[in-house]
Amino acid sequence: MAMPDSWVYNPSLETASRNVIERLQLERLREVVHRVYSNNYYYRKKMKERGVAPEDIKTLKDIEKLPHTTKEDLREAQPFGYLITHFENVVEVHGTSGTTGEPVFVYYTNVDIENWGEIMARSLATAGLTKRDVLQITPSFSLFTGGFGFYYGARRIGATIVPTGPGYSKRQIYVMQKLSATMLAGIANYAIRLAEVAFEMGVDPAKDTKVRKGMFGAAPWTENMRKRIEDVWDMQAYDMYGLSELWGPGVAAECIYKSGLHVWEDHFIVEVIDPKTGETVELEEKGELVFTSLTKDAMPLIRYRTRDISRLLDQSTCDCGRTHKKIDRIQGRTDDMFIINGVNIWPTAIQEVLLREPLVAPHFQIIIDRENAMDKLIIQVESASKLSEEDKRILAKKLAYDLRETIIVTPVVEVVDPGTLPRFDGKPKYVIDKRVL
Ligand SMILES: [Zn+2]
Numbered sequence: 001m002a003m004p005d006s007w008v009y010n011p012s013l014e015t016a017s018r019n020v021i022e023r024l025q026l027e028r029l030r031e032v033v034h035r036v037y038s039n040n041y042y043y044r045k046k047m048k049e050r051g052v053a054p055e056d057i058k059t060l061k062d063i064e065k066l067p068h069t070t071k072e073d074l075r076e077a078q079p080f081g082y083l084i085t086h087f088e089n090v091v092e093v094h095g096t097s098g099t100t101g102e103p104v105f106v107y108y109t110n111v112d113i114e115n116w117g118e119i120m121a122r123s124l125a126t127a128g129l130t131k132r133d134v135l136q137i138t139p140s141f142s143l144f145t146g147g148f149g150f151y152y153g154a155r156r157i158g159a160t161i162v163p164t165g166p167g168y169s170k171r172q173i174y175v176m177q178k179l180s181a182t183m184l185a186g187i188a189n190y191a192i193r194l195a196e197v198a199f200e201m202g203v204d205p206a207k208d209t210k211v212r213k214g215m216f217g218a219a220p221w222t223e224n225m226r227k228r229i230e231d232v233w234d235m236q237a238y239d240m241y242g243l244s245e246l247w248g249p250g251v252a253a254e255c256i257y258k259s260g261l262h263v264w265e266d267h268f269i270v271e272v273i274d275p276k277t278g279e280t281v282e283l284e285e286k287g288e289l290v291f292t293s294l295t296k297d298a299m300p301l302i303r304y305r306t307r308d309i310s311r312l313l314d315q316s317t318c319d320c321g322r323t324h325k326k327i328d329r330i331q332g333r334t335d336d337m338f339i340i341n342g343v344n345i346w347p348t349a350i351q352e353v354l355l356r357e358p359l360v361a362p363h364f365q366i367i368i369d370r371e372n373a374m375d376k377l378i379i380q381v382e383s384a385s386k387l388s389e390e391d392k393r394i395l396a397k398k399l400a401y402d403l404r405e406t407i408i409v410t411p412v413v414e415v416v417d418p419g420t421l422p423r424f425d426g427k428p429k430y431v432i433d434k435r436v437l
Contacts, residue, residue, distance in 0.1 A: 120153025
Protein backbone atom coordinates (compact mmCIF):
# COMPACT_ATOMS: atom_id res chain seq x y z
CA MET A 1 0.00 0.00 0.00
CA ALA A 2 0.97 3.62 -0.59
CA MET A 3 3.06 4.98 2.28
CA PRO A 4 1.47 7.62 4.49
CA ASP A 5 2.68 11.11 3.96
CA SER A 6 1.79 13.70 6.56
CA TRP A 7 2.92 17.06 7.90
CA VAL A 8 1.81 19.67 10.38
CA TYR A 9 0.45 22.82 8.76
CA ASN A 10 0.54 25.12 11.79
CA PRO A 11 2.97 23.61 14.32
CA SER A 12 2.87 26.45 16.86
CA LEU A 13 -0.86 25.96 17.38
CA GLU A 14 -1.36 22.29 16.51
CA THR A 15 1.38 21.10 18.88
CA ALA A 16 0.95 23.79 21.55
CA SER A 17 0.96 22.67 25.19
CA ARG A 18 -2.40 21.93 26.79
CA ASN A 19 -1.90 25.00 28.97
CA VAL A 20 -1.53 27.26 26.00
CA ILE A 21 -4.53 25.72 24.24
CA GLU A 22 -6.77 25.96 27.27
CA ARG A 23 -5.74 29.52 28.05
CA LEU A 24 -6.56 30.50 24.48
CA GLN A 25 -9.87 28.64 24.67
CA LEU A 26 -10.93 30.44 27.84
CA GLU A 27 -9.97 33.83 26.48
CA ARG A 28 -11.88 33.18 23.27
CA LEU A 29 -14.86 31.64 25.02
CA ARG A 30 -15.31 34.70 27.22
CA GLU A 31 -14.98 36.95 24.21
CA VAL A 32 -17.52 35.06 22.08
CA VAL A 33 -20.03 34.81 24.93
CA HIS A 34 -19.81 38.58 25.42
CA ARG A 35 -20.21 39.10 21.71
CA VAL A 36 -23.33 36.95 21.29
CA TYR A 37 -24.87 38.33 24.49
CA SER A 38 -24.46 41.90 23.32
CA ASN A 39 -25.46 41.32 19.72
CA ASN A 40 -28.04 38.57 19.65
CA TYR A 41 -31.56 38.60 20.98
CA TYR A 42 -31.90 34.80 21.17
CA TYR A 43 -28.70 34.14 23.09
CA ARG A 44 -29.40 36.99 25.48
CA LYS A 45 -32.91 35.74 26.11
CA LYS A 46 -31.83 32.16 26.74
CA MET A 47 -28.95 33.17 28.98
CA LYS A 48 -31.22 35.42 31.03
CA GLU A 49 -33.73 32.61 31.40
CA ARG A 50 -30.95 30.42 32.77
CA GLY A 51 -29.72 33.22 35.00
CA VAL A 52 -26.26 33.29 33.47
CA ALA A 53 -24.36 36.41 32.41
CA PRO A 54 -21.13 36.65 30.39
CA GLU A 55 -19.18 37.55 33.58
CA ASP A 56 -20.09 34.14 35.01
CA ILE A 57 -17.72 32.43 32.59
CA LYS A 58 -14.53 32.31 34.64
CA THR A 59 -13.19 28.85 33.82
CA LEU A 60 -13.61 26.45 30.89
CA LYS A 61 -15.83 24.27 33.07
CA ASP A 62 -18.25 27.21 33.33
CA ILE A 63 -19.28 26.51 29.76
CA GLU A 64 -21.74 24.04 31.29
CA LYS A 65 -23.69 26.99 32.68
CA LEU A 66 -24.53 28.13 29.15
CA PRO A 67 -27.67 27.00 27.31
CA HIS A 68 -27.42 24.59 24.40
CA THR A 69 -28.27 25.68 20.88
CA THR A 70 -30.16 23.30 18.60
CA LYS A 71 -30.94 23.07 14.93
CA GLU A 72 -34.58 23.87 15.80
CA ASP A 73 -33.40 27.11 17.42
CA LEU A 74 -31.61 28.07 14.21
CA ARG A 75 -34.55 27.03 12.07
CA GLU A 76 -37.08 29.03 14.08
CA ALA A 77 -34.96 32.14 13.79
CA GLN A 78 -34.41 31.83 10.04
CA PRO A 79 -33.12 33.44 8.03
CA PHE A 80 -31.11 36.02 9.98
CA GLY A 81 -31.84 35.38 13.66
CA TYR A 82 -28.38 34.08 14.58
CA LEU A 83 -26.42 36.39 12.31
CA ILE A 84 -24.57 38.83 14.56
CA THR A 85 -23.06 41.16 11.99
CA HIS A 86 -24.50 43.39 9.27
CA PHE A 87 -25.49 41.45 6.20
CA GLU A 88 -23.19 43.64 4.10
CA ASN A 89 -20.22 42.10 5.94
CA VAL A 90 -21.29 38.65 4.79
CA VAL A 91 -19.25 37.43 1.82
CA GLU A 92 -20.64 33.92 1.46
CA VAL A 93 -23.75 31.94 2.38
CA HIS A 94 -24.13 28.19 2.72
CA GLY A 95 -26.90 25.96 3.97
CA THR A 96 -27.29 22.69 5.80
CA SER A 97 -28.04 19.89 3.40
CA GLY A 98 -31.66 19.71 4.44
CA THR A 99 -31.70 15.95 5.01
CA THR A 100 -33.93 16.59 8.00
CA GLY A 101 -35.95 19.51 6.67
CA GLU A 102 -35.49 22.86 4.98
CA PRO A 103 -31.94 24.17 4.80
CA VAL A 104 -30.69 26.40 7.57
CA PHE A 105 -28.54 29.23 6.23
CA VAL A 106 -25.07 29.91 7.60
CA TYR A 107 -23.08 33.07 6.96
CA TYR A 108 -19.41 33.84 6.47
CA THR A 109 -17.45 37.08 6.68
CA ASN A 110 -13.95 37.39 5.25
CA VAL A 111 -12.60 36.45 8.67
CA ASP A 112 -14.69 33.28 8.59
CA ILE A 113 -13.40 32.30 5.17
CA GLU A 114 -9.82 32.86 6.38
CA ASN A 115 -10.35 30.65 9.41
CA TRP A 116 -12.10 27.98 7.38
CA GLY A 117 -9.09 27.88 5.08
CA GLU A 118 -6.84 27.48 8.12
CA ILE A 119 -8.68 24.52 9.68
CA MET A 120 -9.12 22.83 6.31
CA ALA A 121 -5.44 23.31 5.46
CA ARG A 122 -4.54 21.65 8.78
CA SER A 123 -6.96 18.82 8.04
CA LEU A 124 -5.65 18.21 4.53
CA ALA A 125 -2.05 18.34 5.76
CA THR A 126 -2.81 15.57 8.26
CA ALA A 127 -3.66 13.44 5.22
CA GLY A 128 -0.49 14.53 3.45
CA LEU A 129 -1.69 17.11 0.94
CA THR A 130 1.25 19.26 -0.21
CA LYS A 131 1.72 21.91 -2.87
CA ARG A 132 3.04 19.21 -5.21
CA ASP A 133 -0.28 17.34 -5.08
CA VAL A 134 -3.21 17.45 -7.47
CA LEU A 135 -6.45 17.35 -5.47
CA GLN A 136 -9.67 16.26 -7.13
CA ILE A 137 -12.59 17.72 -5.16
CA THR A 138 -15.78 15.71 -5.68
CA PRO A 139 -18.27 17.25 -3.22
CA SER A 140 -20.48 19.89 -4.80
CA PHE A 141 -19.72 23.59 -4.98
CA SER A 142 -23.11 24.84 -3.90
CA LEU A 143 -25.02 25.74 -0.76
CA PHE A 144 -23.52 22.49 0.53
CA THR A 145 -20.23 23.31 2.24
CA GLY A 146 -18.19 20.32 1.06
CA GLY A 147 -16.63 21.59 -2.15
CA PHE A 148 -15.75 25.06 -0.92
CA GLY A 149 -14.25 23.78 2.33
CA PHE A 150 -11.75 21.57 0.54
CA TYR A 151 -11.12 24.36 -1.92
CA TYR A 152 -10.18 26.96 0.70
CA GLY A 153 -7.89 24.51 2.50
CA ALA A 154 -6.14 23.40 -0.67
CA ARG A 155 -5.69 27.04 -1.74
CA ARG A 156 -3.86 27.70 1.51
CA ILE A 157 -1.54 24.79 0.89
CA GLY A 158 -1.03 25.70 -2.74
CA ALA A 159 -1.95 22.31 -4.16
CA THR A 160 -3.33 22.07 -7.69
CA ILE A 161 -7.11 22.00 -7.39
CA VAL A 162 -9.32 20.09 -9.79
CA PRO A 163 -12.88 21.05 -8.74
CA THR A 164 -14.91 18.39 -10.53
CA GLY A 165 -17.82 18.39 -8.08
CA PRO A 166 -19.97 15.23 -7.90
CA GLY A 167 -21.29 12.97 -10.63
CA TYR A 168 -20.23 12.50 -14.26
CA SER A 169 -18.19 9.62 -12.97
CA LYS A 170 -16.63 8.61 -16.29
CA ARG A 171 -15.45 12.15 -16.81
CA GLN A 172 -14.03 12.12 -13.28
CA ILE A 173 -11.87 9.13 -14.15
CA TYR A 174 -10.79 10.71 -17.43
CA VAL A 175 -9.84 13.99 -15.70
CA MET A 176 -8.09 12.10 -12.92
CA GLN A 177 -5.92 10.19 -15.36
CA LYS A 178 -5.13 13.08 -17.68
CA LEU A 179 -4.20 15.46 -14.87
CA SER A 180 -2.54 12.79 -12.70
CA ALA A 181 -4.64 13.57 -9.62
CA THR A 182 -2.86 12.33 -6.49
CA MET A 183 -5.56 12.84 -3.88
CA LEU A 184 -9.31 12.49 -3.77
CA ALA A 185 -11.66 14.49 -1.53
CA GLY A 186 -15.28 13.57 -1.06
CA ILE A 187 -17.78 11.22 0.50
CA ALA A 188 -16.54 7.68 1.19
CA ASN A 189 -19.20 5.82 -0.78
CA TYR A 190 -18.44 7.94 -3.83
CA ALA A 191 -14.82 6.71 -3.78
CA ILE A 192 -16.25 3.19 -4.07
CA ARG A 193 -18.57 4.25 -6.87
CA LEU A 194 -15.72 5.92 -8.77
CA ALA A 195 -13.61 2.77 -8.52
CA GLU A 196 -16.49 0.76 -9.93
CA VAL A 197 -16.88 3.12 -12.90
CA ALA A 198 -13.11 3.04 -13.47
CA PHE A 199 -13.18 -0.77 -13.79
CA GLU A 200 -16.08 -0.51 -16.24
CA MET A 201 -13.84 1.75 -18.32
CA GLY A 202 -10.97 -0.75 -18.12
CA VAL A 203 -9.07 1.42 -15.64
CA ASP A 204 -7.64 -0.17 -12.50
CA PRO A 205 -7.72 2.61 -9.86
CA ALA A 206 -4.72 1.13 -8.03
CA LYS A 207 -2.54 0.68 -11.11
CA ASP A 208 -3.76 3.12 -13.71
CA THR A 209 -4.25 6.24 -11.59
CA LYS A 210 -1.89 8.19 -9.32
CA VAL A 211 -4.45 8.72 -6.55
CA ARG A 212 -2.75 7.47 -3.37
CA LYS A 213 -4.54 9.36 -0.64
CA GLY A 214 -8.05 10.48 0.10
CA MET A 215 -10.00 12.42 2.69
CA PHE A 216 -13.65 11.59 3.19
CA GLY A 217 -16.44 13.00 5.32
CA ALA A 218 -20.04 14.29 5.25
CA ALA A 219 -21.56 10.88 6.03
CA PRO A 220 -20.45 8.34 8.65
CA TRP A 221 -18.40 5.42 7.31
CA THR A 222 -16.68 2.47 8.92
CA GLU A 223 -13.29 0.80 9.29
CA ASN A 224 -14.26 -1.97 6.91
CA MET A 225 -15.34 0.63 4.36
CA ARG A 226 -11.89 2.19 4.79
CA LYS A 227 -10.23 -1.14 4.01
CA ARG A 228 -12.32 -1.50 0.85
CA ILE A 229 -11.37 1.99 -0.35
CA GLU A 230 -7.70 1.59 0.53
CA ASP A 231 -7.46 -1.78 -1.23
CA VAL A 232 -9.22 -0.85 -4.44
CA TRP A 233 -7.35 2.45 -4.83
CA ASP A 234 -4.07 1.50 -3.17
CA MET A 235 -4.50 4.66 -1.14
CA GLN A 236 -4.40 5.93 2.42
CA ALA A 237 -7.97 6.95 3.25
CA TYR A 238 -8.66 9.39 6.08
CA ASP A 239 -11.78 10.42 7.90
CA MET A 240 -12.74 14.00 8.52
CA TYR A 241 -15.58 15.65 10.34
CA GLY A 242 -17.54 18.82 10.10
CA LEU A 243 -20.99 20.26 9.66
CA SER A 244 -22.32 23.29 7.86
CA GLU A 245 -23.44 25.03 11.02
CA LEU A 246 -19.77 25.05 12.08
CA TRP A 247 -18.25 26.23 8.78
CA GLY A 248 -18.51 22.84 7.10
CA PRO A 249 -15.77 20.23 6.73
CA GLY A 250 -12.65 20.84 8.82
CA VAL A 251 -13.88 20.71 12.41
CA ALA A 252 -11.80 17.57 13.07
CA ALA A 253 -9.48 15.40 11.02
CA GLU A 254 -7.78 12.06 11.28
CA CYS A 255 -3.98 11.91 11.31
CA ILE A 256 -1.90 9.05 9.89
CA TYR A 257 -2.35 7.00 13.06
CA LYS A 258 -6.02 6.56 12.16
CA SER A 259 -7.07 6.38 15.77
CA GLY A 260 -9.45 9.26 16.19
CA LEU A 261 -9.90 12.72 14.71
CA HIS A 262 -8.14 15.78 16.14
CA VAL A 263 -10.61 18.58 16.92
CA TRP A 264 -9.02 21.99 16.19
CA GLU A 265 -9.40 23.17 19.74
CA ASP A 266 -8.21 26.73 19.30
CA HIS A 267 -11.35 27.16 17.16
CA PHE A 268 -13.77 24.86 18.99
CA ILE A 269 -14.64 23.56 22.41
CA VAL A 270 -15.96 20.03 22.14
CA GLU A 271 -18.21 18.37 24.72
CA VAL A 272 -20.07 15.08 24.75
CA ILE A 273 -23.51 14.90 26.36
CA ASP A 274 -26.20 12.36 27.01
CA PRO A 275 -28.72 13.21 24.27
CA LYS A 276 -31.61 12.45 26.59
CA THR A 277 -30.61 14.41 29.68
CA GLY A 278 -28.23 16.98 28.18
CA GLU A 279 -25.70 16.15 30.94
CA THR A 280 -22.00 15.83 30.19
CA VAL A 281 -20.89 12.20 30.00
CA GLU A 282 -17.60 10.67 31.19
CA LEU A 283 -14.48 10.68 29.02
CA GLU A 284 -14.56 7.78 26.50
CA GLU A 285 -18.30 7.41 26.99
CA LYS A 286 -20.52 7.67 23.92
CA GLY A 287 -22.91 10.54 23.49
CA GLU A 288 -23.89 13.49 21.34
CA LEU A 289 -21.14 15.85 20.20
CA VAL A 290 -21.62 19.48 21.23
CA PHE A 291 -19.44 22.24 19.82
CA THR A 292 -18.87 25.85 20.71
CA SER A 293 -17.24 27.84 17.94
CA LEU A 294 -14.65 30.18 19.41
CA THR A 295 -13.62 32.19 16.38
CA LYS A 296 -16.65 32.32 14.10
CA ASP A 297 -17.40 35.89 13.19
CA ALA A 298 -20.77 36.12 11.42
CA MET A 299 -22.60 33.34 13.19
CA PRO A 300 -20.89 31.93 16.29
CA LEU A 301 -22.60 28.97 17.92
CA ILE A 302 -22.65 28.28 21.63
CA ARG A 303 -22.90 24.66 22.77
CA TYR A 304 -24.41 23.56 19.49
CA ARG A 305 -25.98 20.11 19.58
CA THR A 306 -24.83 18.26 16.46
CA ARG A 307 -26.95 15.09 16.82
CA ASP A 308 -23.79 13.19 15.87
CA ILE A 309 -22.85 10.32 18.14
CA SER A 310 -19.21 9.77 19.07
CA ARG A 311 -16.99 10.00 22.14
CA LEU A 312 -13.96 11.90 23.38
CA LEU A 313 -10.88 9.70 23.47
CA ASP A 314 -8.69 9.50 26.54
CA GLN A 315 -5.48 10.43 24.84
CA SER A 316 -3.71 13.62 25.71
CA THR A 317 -0.91 13.11 23.21
CA CYS A 318 -0.70 11.56 19.78
CA ASP A 319 2.37 10.18 18.03
CA CYS A 320 1.80 12.72 15.29
CA GLY A 321 2.77 15.46 17.76
CA ARG A 322 -0.57 17.20 17.80
CA THR A 323 -1.94 18.03 21.23
CA HIS A 324 -5.55 18.67 20.25
CA LYS A 325 -8.11 16.26 21.67
CA LYS A 326 -9.42 13.45 19.52
CA ILE A 327 -12.95 12.22 18.94
CA ASP A 328 -13.79 8.74 17.74
CA ARG A 329 -15.21 8.17 14.26
CA ILE A 330 -18.84 9.21 14.07
CA GLN A 331 -21.16 6.30 14.75
CA GLY A 332 -24.10 8.08 13.15
CA ARG A 333 -26.52 10.92 13.50
CA THR A 334 -29.37 10.51 15.94
CA ASP A 335 -31.60 11.05 12.88
CA ASP A 336 -30.05 8.03 11.11
CA MET A 337 -30.71 5.63 13.92
CA PHE A 338 -33.77 3.47 13.46
CA ILE A 339 -35.67 1.28 15.88
CA ILE A 340 -36.72 -2.28 15.13
CA ASN A 341 -39.07 -3.82 17.68
CA GLY A 342 -37.59 -1.62 20.36
CA VAL A 343 -33.92 -2.14 19.43
CA ASN A 344 -31.81 0.85 18.29
CA ILE A 345 -29.80 0.22 15.14
CA TRP A 346 -27.28 2.33 13.21
CA PRO A 347 -26.64 1.87 9.49
CA THR A 348 -22.90 2.01 10.26
CA ALA A 349 -23.22 -1.13 12.42
CA ILE A 350 -24.75 -2.95 9.46
CA GLN A 351 -22.11 -1.63 7.07
CA GLU A 352 -19.32 -2.78 9.39
CA VAL A 353 -20.66 -6.35 9.57
CA LEU A 354 -21.49 -6.69 5.87
CA LEU A 355 -18.12 -5.43 4.65
CA ARG A 356 -16.23 -7.85 6.86
CA GLU A 357 -17.32 -10.49 4.34
CA PRO A 358 -15.11 -10.51 1.22
CA LEU A 359 -17.85 -12.03 -0.97
CA VAL A 360 -19.93 -8.89 -0.44
CA ALA A 361 -19.67 -5.64 -2.43
CA PRO A 362 -19.94 -2.31 -0.58
CA HIS A 363 -23.47 -1.67 -1.82
CA PHE A 364 -26.45 -2.34 0.38
CA GLN A 365 -29.92 -1.16 1.23
CA ILE A 366 -31.89 -1.37 4.46
CA ILE A 367 -35.65 -1.77 4.15
CA ILE A 368 -37.91 -1.58 7.17
CA ASP A 369 -41.49 -2.76 6.97
CA ARG A 370 -44.27 -3.99 9.23
CA GLU A 371 -45.75 -7.46 9.14
CA ASN A 372 -48.29 -8.84 11.61
CA ALA A 373 -47.76 -5.86 13.91
CA MET A 374 -44.01 -6.59 14.06
CA ASP A 375 -41.21 -4.60 12.47
CA LYS A 376 -39.37 -6.43 9.74
CA LEU A 377 -35.78 -5.64 8.76
CA ILE A 378 -34.72 -6.55 5.24
CA ILE A 379 -31.14 -6.04 4.15
CA GLN A 380 -30.34 -6.28 0.48
CA VAL A 381 -26.68 -6.54 -0.36
CA GLU A 382 -24.79 -7.07 -3.58
CA SER A 383 -22.34 -9.91 -3.97
CA ALA A 384 -18.88 -8.94 -5.23
CA SER A 385 -19.24 -11.29 -8.21
CA LYS A 386 -22.18 -13.16 -9.68
CA LEU A 387 -23.22 -16.13 -7.53
CA SER A 388 -25.48 -19.13 -8.07
CA GLU A 389 -28.86 -19.11 -6.30
CA GLU A 390 -27.60 -21.75 -3.90
CA ASP A 391 -24.44 -19.75 -3.03
CA LYS A 392 -26.56 -16.62 -2.55
CA ARG A 393 -28.71 -18.46 -0.04
CA ILE A 394 -25.71 -19.74 1.89
CA LEU A 395 -24.13 -16.28 1.99
CA ALA A 396 -27.41 -14.66 3.05
CA LYS A 397 -27.75 -17.10 5.91
CA LYS A 398 -24.23 -16.42 7.13
CA LEU A 399 -24.72 -12.65 6.94
CA ALA A 400 -28.02 -12.85 8.82
CA TYR A 401 -26.25 -14.81 11.55
CA ASP A 402 -23.31 -12.34 11.72
CA LEU A 403 -25.68 -9.36 11.81
CA ARG A 404 -27.71 -10.87 14.59
CA GLU A 405 -24.58 -11.12 16.73
CA THR A 406 -24.05 -7.37 16.46
CA ILE A 407 -27.46 -5.76 16.11
CA ILE A 408 -29.47 -8.28 18.21
CA VAL A 409 -32.27 -8.30 15.65
CA THR A 410 -32.42 -11.10 13.05
CA PRO A 411 -32.78 -9.52 9.63
CA VAL A 412 -33.93 -11.05 6.38
CA VAL A 413 -30.85 -10.85 4.14
CA GLU A 414 -31.21 -10.91 0.38
CA VAL A 415 -28.05 -11.25 -1.66
CA VAL A 416 -28.55 -9.63 -5.06
CA ASP A 417 -26.48 -9.53 -8.25
CA PRO A 418 -23.66 -7.00 -8.68
CA GLY A 419 -24.82 -3.64 -10.04
CA THR A 420 -28.49 -3.93 -9.01
CA LEU A 421 -28.76 -1.56 -6.01
CA PRO A 422 -28.78 2.25 -6.18
CA ARG A 423 -25.51 4.21 -6.23
CA PHE A 424 -25.06 7.58 -4.57
CA ASP A 425 -22.94 10.46 -5.84
CA GLY A 426 -23.62 12.39 -2.65
CA LYS A 427 -24.55 11.30 0.84
CA PRO A 428 -25.79 7.71 0.80
CA LYS A 429 -29.42 6.95 1.66
CA TYR A 430 -29.20 3.43 2.97
CA VAL A 431 -32.51 3.23 4.79
CA ILE A 432 -36.00 2.96 3.29
CA ASP A 433 -38.52 2.98 6.10
CA LYS A 434 -41.84 1.78 4.69
CA ARG A 435 -43.48 2.24 8.08
CA VAL A 436 -43.47 5.99 7.52
CA LEU A 437 -44.22 6.06 3.79
ZN1 LIG B 1 -2.47 12.52 15.66
